[in-house]
Amino acid sequence: MTLSGEELAAFVAASCERCGVPVKVTDAAVLRVVATLLGGDSRPAALAAGG
Secondary structure, three states, X not given: OOOOHHHHHHHHHHXXXXXXXXXXXXXXXXXXXXXXXXXXXXXXXXXXXXX
């Protein structure tokens, strides 16, 4: 099953609403924790690129 961009956005929005969480996370501390949990680099892109 393939979803269009609009269908995926609607699915994510509905799922987030059911779970009581926002669709977008803007809290820097939360984003650092998520990046760490996913094994990513939590630094801003400019710093990660050496800028």
